[in-house]
Structures are given as C-alpha cells and as structure tokens.
Amino acid sequence: MKKFVIDKKSIVFYLISIIGILVVDQLTKVIVEASMQLASSHTIIDKFFYFTYAQNKGAAWSMLEGHVSLFILIGFVAGIGMIFYFLKTKENEILTRFGLVLAFAGMIGNVIDRVRLGYVVDFIDFIILGYDFPIFNVADMALVIGLGLVILEVLLEGRNNG
Template sequence: MIVYFLIAGIIVLDQLTKILIQRNFALHESLGVIENVFHITFVPNYGAAFGILKDKTFFFILTSLIVIISFLFYLKYVPKEKKILRYALVLQIGGAVGNLIDRIRLGYVIDFLDFRVWPVFNVADMAIVFGVGLLIYQILLIPERG
C-alpha cells in the first residue's frame, strides 16, 4: 500500500512544480539561480528525452499508458523483500504518470530544470532516471539467491 502513496507523492511533487513554473514564468523565460550553472527555464517539450520524436504526442500517450499499466501489474507480484526493485518501479511509474498528465492536459511536457550542459528536464524525468538507475543496480549488482 505504501508504494501507491509514494507514486502519488511523486506525481503531486511533479505537478506542483510544473504548475508553479507555468503560473510564474512565460515560455522560455529563464531565471539564473546560480548564473551559468543552474537556471529555472520554462521549456515546452513536444518530444521525448532530448526532444526526440517531436510532435508524436499520441504515440507517447499510448506508450506511457502501456508502460504504466504493465509496471503497476508487475509491481503487484514483486515480493516486498525486493525493495530496490519496488522503488525502481515506483519512481518510474510516478514519473511516467507525471509526464503523461502534461501530455494529455497540454500536448507537451513542462521542463524547467536547466543546468546549461544538459537538456532541460523536470521532477518526473528525475524520478524516471533514478528508477532506471535502481533497476540497473538491481539487475547487475544484486545476485539472485535461491
């Protein structure tokens, strides 16, 4: 049950930060938090990571729904002892839902975390990346017993 609260928490944090950006920044407006290192920049992302497959919104909505439903189904069968795997799925589901909400509501994803050496991203993207990192850790570095 706690995993569903964690998923909801990721979604809420992601959506709240995006609403704050949308209400307080014009498109492409940027605020230097640490000049030339970290900026808050409102960027609409009409594609996937790094803006690839631009304007394929229906494809991303459909793919996101398939992934979210598959991961939720799989999560039900992951033993509670496999905490890293469970957290990996929770992070990925929460992030995917956060970006899915944007795609359905706006037709694009709101990105705003701008480190100037990497494409602009958001809280949902961070959750997905950390989830994938945990999944890789689980698969490659934790041996199966039994």
C-alpha cells in the same frame, strides 16, 4: 509459482510516494507556467543551475516531436508493464519495487501533461563542465532515479549470484 507478497504498510508507503511525486511534479509545473514566459530563464547558481521554461512536444530531447498520441499510448503500455513487473517482484527486491514506483509516478506525471497540454513542461536546467544538459522536470527525475534503482538491484543481484 510464488505468490506476490506485500504488506499494508508498504502499499501505503508506495501510494503516498506516487501521490507525493505527482503533486510536487504538477505543482512545480503549474508554478513555472504561471510565473515564467516560455524560454525565459532564472539563474539559481550562475553558470551551473537555472530554471528555464521549456515545452517538450516530443520524447526525451524533443525527439519525435508532435506525436502526442503515440507518447500517451507508450505511457499507458509502459504503465501496464511496470505494474506487471512490480507484481512479479519478490518480497526482498526493495530497490526494484521502489524504483518501479518512482518510474511509474514519473511516467504518470508526464502523461498528465501530454493529455492536459499536448506537451511536457520542463524547467530544471543544468550546465555541467560546459555541457548544457537537456531541460527536465520532477517527473523525469523520478523516472530516471527509479529506473536507476531497478538497474542497481539487477546488477547487485547478479554480483551476489555470480
């Protein structure tokens, strides 16, 4: 079995990334809560991009609303899974490692909201080609981009091995 290898420079980079995402995520949410009324919206780019204050009391798209304890537990289990998967990565799996760091930071950001408030603060609102996407936040972006990087590396690795 190959030993997990990571240099100190990478550890520092990953920790700074996690802390940076958490700070930006929590700071933007505090600013939104302090400066906007629930359900109010500010136009950034008309008919395309808005800041709309929403409280998500469920999972994605408010599914399973009202089960805060379940989402905190799922976050805890997912966090352990991400750490375990990270420790199983190879040194050259850079996209997977950074993807897991992003996803972990995003998950922590939303768990902090659930523990602190009982809901997740969302505010980034896009309408693209007439479709009003679900409102999201910085933590959600980190989570989605992170998982996208993991999937991308898996696909690239499969392509290179196939």
